Amino acid sequence: MKLSGAQIVVKILKEEGVDVVFGYPGGVLIPLYDVLYDADIKHILPRHEQAGAHAADGYARASGKVGVCIGTSGPGATNLVTGIATAYMDSIPIVAITGQVQTSLIGGDAFQESDITGITRPITKHNYLVKDVQDLPRILKEAFHIARTGRPGPVLVDLPKDVSVATLDYDPQQFEEIKIKGYKPTYKGHFGQINRAVELINKSKKPIIYAGGGVILSSAAEELFKFAKIINAPVTTTLMGLGGFPETDDLSVGMLGMHGTYYANMSITESDLIIAIGTRFDDRVTGKIEEFAPNATIIHIDIDPAAISKNVRVDIPIVGDVKIVLTDMLKNLKQLEHKDWLKKIDEWKKFCPMQYKQDQNGPLKPQYIIEQISKVTNGNAVITTEVGQNQMWAAQFYKFTKPRNFISSGGLGTMGYGLPAAIGAKFARPNDVVIDIAGDGSIQMNIQELATLRTHNIPVIIALLNNNYLGMVRQWQELFFNRRYSATDLCKNPDFVKVANAYDIKAKKVTKPDEVENAIKEAIKSNEPYLLDFIIDREENVYPMVPAGAPICKMLTGGK
Amino acid sequence: MQHLISVTVENRFGVLARISGLFAGRGYNIGSLAVNATENLDVSTIILTVTGDDKVIEQVIKQLNRLIDVIKVVDLTEKENVSRELMLIKVSAEPAGRRSEIFQLCEVFRTKVVGITQKNLIIELTGAASKIEAFIEIMRPYGIIELVRTGIIAIARN
Numbered sequence: 071m072k073l074s075g076a077q078i079v080v081k082i083l084k085e086e087g088v089d090v091v092f093g094y095p096g097g098v099l100i101p102l103y104d105v106l107y108d109a110d111i112k113h114i115l116p117r118h119e120q121a122g123a124h125a126a127d128g129y130a131r132a133s134g135k136v137g138v139c140i141g142t143s144g145p146g147a148t149n150l151v152t153g154i155a156t157a158y159m160d161s162i163p164i165v166a167i168t169g170q171v172q173t174s175l176i177g178g179d180a181f182q183e184s185d186i187t188g189i190t191r192p193i194t195k196h197n198y199l200v201k202d203v204q205d206l207p208r209i210l211k212e213a214f215h216i217a218r219t220g221r222p223g224p225v226l227v228d229l230p231k232d233v234s235v236a237t238l239d240y241d242p243q244q245f246e247e248i249k250i251k252g253y254k255p256t257y258k259g260h261f262g263q264i265n266r267a268v269e270l271i272n273k274s275k276k277p278i279i280y281a282g283g284g285v286i287l288s289s290a291a292e293e294l295f296k297f298a299k300i301i302n303a304p305v306t307t308t309l310m311g312l313g314g315f316p317e318t319d320d321l322s323v324g325m326l327g328m329h330g331t332y333y334a335n336m337s338i339t340e341s342d343l344i345i346a347i348g349t350r351f352d353d354r355v356t357g358k359i360e361e362f363a364p365n366a367t368i369i370h371i372d373i374d375p376a377a378i379s380k381n382v383r384v385d386i387p388i389v390g391d392v393k394i395v396l397t398d399m400l401k402n403l404k405q406l407e408h409k410d411w412l413k414k415i416d417e418w419k420k421f422c423p424m425q426y427k428q429d430q431n432g433p434l435k436p437q438y439i440i441e442q443i444s445k446v447t448n449g450n451a452v453i454t455t456e457v458g459q460n461q462m463w464a465a466q467f468y469k470f471t472k473p474r475n476f477i478s479s480g481g482l483g484t485m486g487y488g489l490p491a492a493i494g495a496k497f498a499r500p501n502d503v504v505i506d507i508a509g510d511g512s513i514q515m516n517i518q519e520l521a522t523l524r525t526h527n528i529p530v531i532i533a534l535l536n537n538n539y540l541g542m543v544r545q546w547q548e549l550f551f552n553r554r555y556s557a558t559d560l561c562k563n564p565d566f567v568k569v570a571n572a573y574d575i576k577a578k579k580v581t582k583p584d585e586v587e588n589a590i591k592e593a594i595k596s597n598e599p600y601l602l603d604f605i606i607d608r609e610e611n612v613y614p615m616v617p618a619g620a621p622i623c624k625m626l627t628g629g630k
Numbered sequence: 631m632q633h634l635i636s637v638t639v640e641n642r643f644g645v646l647a648r649i650s651g652l653f654a655g656r657g658y659n660i661g662s663l664a665v666n667a668t669e670n671l672d673v674s675t676i677i678l679t680v681t682g683d684d685k686v687i688e689q690v691i692k693q694l695n696r697l698i699d700v701i702k703v704v705d706l707t708e709k710e711n712v713s714r715e716l717m718l719i720k721v722s723a724e725p726a727g728r729r730s731e732i733f734q735l736c737e738v739f740r741t742k743v744v745g746i747t748q749k750n751l752i753i754e755l756t757g758a759a760s761k762i763e764a765f766i767e768i769m770r771p772y773g774i775i776e777l778v779r780t781g782i783i784a785i786a787r788n
Contacts, residue, residue, distance in 0.1 A: 187644065188644075188647065191644075191647065191648055191651050192651055192652075192655045195698070196697075196698040196699075199644075216698060250698060251640065251701045252639070252640065252697070252698055252699055252700045252701040252702075253698050374696070375692050375695065376689065376692035376693050376695070376696055379685070379688065380689060
């Protein structure tokens with residue numbers, strides 16, 4: 071069957087199970103958009119390409135499938151860059167399709183030309199410039215395969231205009247088998263290494279499981295739970311690992327690192343064995359690396375060999391897929407106790423629990439709002455966040471019990487991520503409540519997406535923690551720069567309720583503690599896009615906090 | 631320590647940029663680099679030298695392996711290998727009489743004189759880096775006008 075390049079793109083999107091794409095048209099994309107016009111694929115038009123990339127990313131995180139975004143040549147493509155980098159840092163599978171000027175014009179500084187494969191080389195798992203329609207089916211198939219397998223990540227396909235109109239006899243069977251010489255991820259862990267790890271686990275007195283985003287990406291939450299229960303070890307998760315282990319369980323010590331719990335950081339520091347699972351010893355987790363877990367032997371399970379011994383020297387590396395490796399380990403493990411160790415951790419939990427004080431007549435505490443959201447949604451909502459204090463409070467005070475419910479830009483820390491990611495998440499999980507925990511700084515980086523919410527009637531709730539500050543930087547300035555609030559006071563913020571209303575979106579300003587619960591319930595009940603403008607205590611800080619460069623056992627707790 | 635690394639890659643446009651970009655982006659220094667197609671035109675070999683401690687070299691190799699277009703990475707430093715590079719060096723032949731002196735030295739180093747003018751000589755030398763460097767030092771007093779070297783190429787004995 072003779073098909074145009076554009077038709078092949080849409081056909082392969084269907085073959086790959088894509089039901090929604092987030093894209094923005096442009097000159098060189100008109101042939102593709104002409105095919106999309108009556109294709110059986112939902113097309114969502116964000117109001118900025120960056121938001122399209124974040125939406126594809128949010129869709130991928132919430133569903134476990136590959137998210138797809140589209141942008142035109144030149145500025146359309148460069149606007150995708152922040153979204154692609156965000157996905158890359160957190161190993162999220164997305165395929166970005168960019169338009170490109172026709173092949174004969176490439177390199178000639180044509181109108182809306184940019185070397186997007188050059189620009190995105192360091193922030194994609196792989197990328198392609200399609201120079202010939204003959205290569206298009208193979209490239210698209212490879213792109214999806216590479217994005218979703220191994221350590222997942224974004225793949226970009228740059229599609230020149232002439233390639234999208236050129237025709238080809240397309241035979242899907244010809245491309246069923248994907249063969250890439252240089253790409254063979256290891257899924258099964260080395261037998262000998264697994265045995266050595268099991269031996270160490272049996273011998274250890276103070277083990278701790280340190281679980282990251284790999285647990286979520288590999289859909290291994292169930293295996294992790296069994297693993298933790300059989301070896302009776304406490305579980306701490308990274309920001310990316312939230313929901314990988316239920317925080318309601320006694321073995322959970324919550325998040326570790328810079329804004330982790332006191333007891334997670336103490337447990338890691340005092341442990342004699344760390345079982346690191348699908349994680350990469352990020353600097354926000356380890357603090358001062360020389361003093362990280364000084365007495366611990368380290369077992370590290372990760373699908374990416376390059377993640378092992380990159381920051382911290384590992385004693386037993388196991389390269390493989392977390393789910394498969396844990397399943398193999400479970401076969402060889404026996405029930406362990408660790409009573410004294412768990413008792414010690416309980417003492418830490420009691421000594422310095424996560425806490426705050428909400429005065430019923432005083433200003434709203436952000437932690438209180440998050441706890442109310444957690445309570446009302448019973449820990450079952452999909453929570454996206456922006457970046458900064460809002461992100462940390464969400465991570466600390468929402469009780470995550472299931473994977474794929476916490477969606478946040480961990481590695482890159484992209485402000486403006488939460489709202490578009492929530493849009494993507496809602497398409498992935500239409501039956502779940504989706505809430506963007508936002509800050510007044512971040513939300514303004516992609517506030518135009520209110521138009522997308524309205525146009526497609528996407529019932530996403532924005533819970534805006536409004537302190538009229540770029541709060542996290544202000545917090546650092548307060549603590550380490552003598553309260554010199556350079557460029558962090560957003561005193562001329564707009565009235566967010568009016569802004570939402572201008573987009574024909576319901577909104578409510580909330581200032582009192584006793585209004586919080588009902589406001590959240592009302593927003594959920596409306597089943598419409600909804601903005602809640604929570605006016606919070608302006609100078610509330612995120613605690614505990616490990617100052618930059620300090621060991622993680624040396625925390626500031628805000629005097630509480 | 632300097633390591634000699636052989637990288638087998640898909641012979642496609644942009645592959646070299648991926649590799650040099652990886653080095654630049656992660657702060658590794660490429661000492662020398664040589665690249666060309668192999669007997670199989672779909673595949674190229676890149677031989678490069680990089681200096682760093684064990685941890686850096688381990689990361690270099692792992693990061694190279696992460697690239698989709700990279701088929702194989704071998705650290706030749708750990709293996710018995712034969713390595714060569716090629717140099718073209720233009721040396722002053724003035725004042726008169728110097729020429730025959732240089733010719734004699736060329737013979738000792740088994741080099742080839744590939745160009746002669748009134749004022750200078752162009753000499754071609756192939757060998758291990760140590761030999762090339764020794765010859766440069768020998769030629770320095772005569773006045774090196776210009777010098778170009780390829781990157782090292784190398785092949786494991788087994």
